[in-house]
Amino acid sequence: MAKRLNNQSTVGDVLKKIIQVNKLQPGMDQIDVKDAWKNLMGNGVNSYTQNVVLKGSTLYVELTSSVLREELSHGKSKIVTMINEELRRDVVTAVVLR
Template identity: 50%
Template sequence: MAKRNNDNQPISDILKEFVDANNLQTGLDKVNVREAWAKMMGNGVNNYTTNIILERDVLYVQLSSSVLREELSYGKEKIIKMLNESLGKDAIYKLVLR
């Protein structure tokens, strides 16, 4: 049975320890990047977004509109910067629009 700590700790510290101990950060990043994309891009782009996958440091976004894909390709660096700021760390280094 686990030993109980009598020290008072903030719940954020306890959750951070749990995430680190169980290697859950990559899974949380995948969920957080989907939420960040939806929040940053708005309904106009989200209506044409069919799939978002984060593998290592590459974000793959599948779009159903070729015109929108071309428009977004001009601002890839800005999109990467905005998403990383929203996540609070550099989780994305490359954006691939499909």
């Protein structure tokens, strides 16, 4: 039987416990990183973004524009920093642009 939490726990604490017990954090990270990419990159980049996938701590981004891919490849470390700052924790360590 699952451990019962005391009645004075906040909803946020209960949700964090559920995520931890059921090992849902990688899925939550995947969703959070996709949202962070959309928010940070804006409409211009998002219109050329085909897919954003987080595997482990590596972010894979599929782009339809080779020119944009080349331009973004010069700022990979900045992209990693911006996404981690948006999420307020270190989730992404590398970016692969395809």
